[in-house]
Amino acid sequence: MSILIVEDSDDICLIMNRHLTKIGYKNILLAASAEEAFDIIGLDKGDSGINKDVELILMDIGLPGLDGIGACKKIKSNHWYNDVPIIMVTGDTSVISLENAFKAGAIDYITKPVKMIELRARVDSALKLKNEMDRRKAREIELEALTRQLKEANRILTNLSYIDGLTGVANRRYFDDYSEQEWKKAFRGHNFISVVLVDIDFFKQLNDTEGHLYGDDCLRRVAGALSDALRRPGDFIARYGGEEFVSVLPDTTLDGAALIGETMRTNVNSLNLCFAQSKTVTVSIGIAGMIPDKSRTLQWLISEADRALYTAKKSGKNQVKVF
Amino acid sequence: MAEDTIIITIDSELAELIPGYLANRRDDIRKMILAIDSGDFDTIRVIGHQLKGSGGGYGFDFITEVGMVIEKDAMEKNYEEIKRHITALSDYLDRLETVYE
Numbered sequence: 029m030s031i032l033i034v035e036d037s038d039d040i041c042l043i044m045n046r047h048l049t050k051i052g053y054k055n056i057l058l059a060a061s062a063e064e065a066f067d068i069i070g071l072d073k074g075d076s077g078i079n080k081d082v083e084l085i086l087m088d089i090g091l092p093g094l095d096g097i098g099a100c101k102k103i104k105s106n107h108w109y110n111d112v113p114i115i116m117v118t119g120d121t122s123v124i125s126l127e128n129a130f131k132a133g134a135i136d137y138i139t140k141p142v143k144m145i146e147l148r149a150r151v152d153s154a155l156k157l158k159n160e161m162d163r164r165k166a167r168e169i170e171l172e173a174l175t176r177q178l179k180e181a182n183r184i185l186t187n188l189s190y191i192d193g194l195t196g197v198a199n200r201r202y203f204d205d206y207s208e209q210e211w212k213k214a215f216r217g218h219n220f221i222s223v224v225l226v227d228i229d230f231f232k233q234l235n236d237t238e239g240h241l242y243g244d245d246c247l248r249r250v251a252g253a254l255s256d257a258l259r260r261p262g263d264f265i266a267r268y269g270g271e272e273f274v275s276v277l278p279d280t281t282l283d284g285a286a287l288i289g290e291t292m293r294t295n296v297n298s299l300n301l302c303f304a305q306s307k308t309v310t311v312s313i314g315i316a317g318m319i320p321d322k323s324r325t326l327q328w329l330i331s332e333a334d335r336a337l338y339t340a341k342k343s344g345k346n347q348v349k350v351f
Numbered sequence: 352m353a354e355d356t357i358i359i360t361i362d363s364e365l366a367e368l369i370p371g372y373l374a375n376r377r378d379d380i381r382k383m384i385l386a387i388d389s390g391d392f393d394t395i396r397v398i399g400h401q402l403k404g405s406g407g408g409y410g411f412d413f414i415t416e417v418g419m420v421i422e423k424d425a426m427e428k429n430y431e432e433i434k435r436h437i438t439a440l441s442d443y444l445d446r447l448e449t450v451y452e
Contacts, residue, residue: 039372039405043365050364090400119404141407141415144362 030055030081034065035088047144062091062099078108089118097132104133113154192267195251203266207276215320222285222317224275225333229310229345231271234303246301253295257288282317282350289313289348310346356448361410363451372409383437396425413443
């Protein structure tokens with residue numbers, strides 16, 4: 029930490045230097061003009077050349093060349109030095125002179141001739157204030173960083189809370205939140221909305237014959253195949269429970285939903301996942317859709333898709349039924 | 352001790368600075384005498400200003416007081432008054448004795 033004295037009188041520099049040293053401030057820098065001061069603090073050397081060691085400037089107002097008020101203004105225009113206190117040292121305590129000094133960015137003034145008790149009080153007080161400000165700023169930066177980390181952690185947690193741990197697709201909770209929003213949107217816009225419900229055929233038998241690890245792998249791969257059938261940004265497949273998956277398709281007619289359902293079915297067939305020696309994993313799909321109105325709810329539409337799924341199962345599985 | 356000696360008590364921490372400071376004031380007197388002969392009132396004003404700003408800091412309140420009037424009279428180009436102040440300063444330095452505590 030350094031204190032910079034900007035003063036053209038050697039005698040005043042000497043006495044201030046001596047007083048400050050006696051008080052306990054060891055690193056005192058001396059400049060006889062504004063230009064020398066700019067050079068010492070690296071004002072014209074860009075950000076990398078700035079001397080960040082100076083924590084306080086004691087500035088004579090009556091400097092030769094650019095005066096103390098002009099120097100103060102220029103120093104304060106620097107981003108780093110905006111926070112470094114400047115105390116004016118002056119014999120001119122006229123209201124106008126002090127007003128100009130404060131306008132230029134000075135925080136205090138010491139009258140000449142400089143007395144040690146006054147110098148000590150002003151310097152100690154300015155540095156205490158600066159340290160407090162620095163501490164608060166550091167704390168603010170720390171808090172901002174923590175807030176960012178917290179937001180990111182919350183975002184990750186939210187994402188995690190919406191993801192099915194086994195398959196990596198959306199979970200039932202996310203489906204419930206999202207589908208309800210889409211239902212309301214479709215209701216307001218009088219738009220068609222479809223629900224696609226998918227169930228893996230013979231999944232219990234697959235688990236019994238091949239074991240749960242294979243069953244889990246099968247769930248993961250089927251989830252991937254179903255997701256691949258959805259092309260629009262925002263469309264997604266969710267694990268509805270057990271071996272059931274669901275997708276809500278806004279602005280999609282039954283024909284469009286049927287096409288997607290069929291793509292899902294063929295995608296799963298193409299996986300060629302075998303079980304019980306000769307069987308291949310297939311899915312049955314039920315689809316229902318409507319323009320929402322006050323007489324129906326989303327739950328009703330889902331139950332319709334479930335009825336269509338039941339029909340697909342009863343009709344021999346590995347097929348798409350639309351209600 | 353001469354009757355007209357002026358004794359000033361100074362903080363011993365400043366002891367080593369005092370001889371140099373007082374020697375500089377002798378220089379100031381020489382510079383002001385040269386400047387007054389050539390009508391260079393601006394040099395006198397600057398010296399007066401510096402005397403005003405420094406004297407009391409070293410414990411010499413008279414130097415601050417005389418600096419103040421020198422600065423003022425230099426601005427008013429008051430030749431006779433400046434000469435009187437220079438004499439007063441010179442007399443003060445001649446009679447001055449510093450004691451440290």
